[in-house]
Amino acid sequence: MELIFFFEVLVGGLLAGIMYSLVALGFVLIYKASGVFNFAQGAMVFFAALAFVSFQSWGWPFPLALLAALATMIVVALATERVVLRKLVNQPPITLFMATIGLTFVLEGLAQLIFGTDVHRLELGIPDDPLEIQGMLISTFDLIAAGVAALLVVALGVFFQYTRVGRALRAVADDHQAALSIGIPLQHIWAIVWAVAGFVALVAGLLWGARLGVQFALTLVALKALPVLILGGFTSVPGAIVGGLIIGASEKLAEVYVGPFVGGGIENWFAYVLALGFLLVRPEGLFGERHIDRV
Template sequence: MVDEFWFAMEVLISGLLQGFMYSLVAIGFVLIIKSSGVFNFAQGSMCLFAALGFVSFWEAGLNFWVALGLALVMMIVLAVVIERVVLRPLVARPPLILFMATIGLAFLLEGLAQALWGTQPHGLELGIPDSPLEGLPVDISQFELFAAAISLLLVLALVIFFHRTRVGRALRAVSDDHEAAMSVGISLQMMWGITWAIAGGVALVAGIMWGTRLGVQYSLTLIVLKALAVLILGGFNSITGAVVAGLIIGGSEKLVEVYLNIIFGIGGVESFFAYALAMFVLLFRPYGLFGDEIIDRV
């Protein structure tokens, strides 16, 4: 009985930790949706691009931190270029057009990555073993714990930034009303540049974490698929929502997978459970669990 309990705990915890990894990707989307109202289709490609850049710098013999810093600078430059070349000319166009532009951007980034760094998959080893921590009744991967801690720190930093700083407040103002934000002297271009840069930084972290897990390769862009379910569940414009929804999905899909298999012998639920859950939530709370509720005056 006790063994069974610990087994359930182990499944749950490993699911939750995996959930943090989902959140890490989802946050990148949330940032850009908040500031420019665009669903950034290129977020996955940005993860890949950032991770590939980092790995290449590191493999070229640079110090870990130098490589990380260089990759970050690269993502910031990319953000500035995207703002200049893609967003600025499309200002005040319908969101669908911007969305299409990000699709183009996704393929452009993948092509660019291929041209710069080739198509070889790269292994990534951060030196944190993916083996269980000693001395606990459950097996918890050290790497997953580390990844969760990083995501948590990142989220904390972002929440403080959005709620306690002048620029953070301006970003929230922009997400509520572009034009009114302009009217008080907030530069939209500057704000978009900043959010895309932050989203680029988040993509770098997510890319490195998932790259360590799966290897840095082109299929890395597919990690956004799970993030999609996280977004729907948590709400497209809530960072807190992205974290909580990541945890809910990570935890529940593992439990469902394991126990459906044990009890009914049904397998493979993990791959689609998240979407089913997201769809179910969509029926009752169209703006997600934590999304900005639509304030309607009647």
């Protein structure tokens, strides 16, 4: 029974980790293409979920509300790229980072101005009954949500690895000037990446909104993606997956097996302690590129 309980906790953590990977993927896509750490990704998740649930509350059917929310997020992402990123090309990274912090507050305020500030319940029609597998009780919602997140992560990984746009993205990520010199339209690639990040934010917003409710706290989900990025590397899609699995599993196991000895709530901060320790050993992450500065 003890072994079954261990695997039950482990599987639950792995499923939550895939959800973390989905949020982290939005950061990776933008950082890989433009070198911008988009601190506003959490606000985009909140904006997407609030837009969808608001469209539903206006009486729109599920498919129409989903398409409208997707169109809204693509417009928001493209507007962000054109108004913020494009105007700050060749600026220091700290300038771009501060711009995305400002964008976070703009999106949060804009979402609540347009759609209101009430907390909403989001229903996706996914049951949340416990499912027994080999003696383990696993949440049906967590299993389906993790499956959706995993499919999206794999699909995006294949898209950026094997398609023409994906090859152009990798070229842009390696060297902006070299990519321009061989005719790759830099601004078009950035627009595509931001649009995809908007789509990822919508999927993450729907899944996390169904689990936590559509509320301001959704913006804080992005903070849990930071340890994932530190472990996996800021430029690696596989790193986002592996980092998410490690964070999800370790925090659940720590909560169950270490929490009773140090007090409750360890799940809220253990991931950051793990990431801090990892920074001391491998700052670039498991799949990140080593940077060697020659002087």
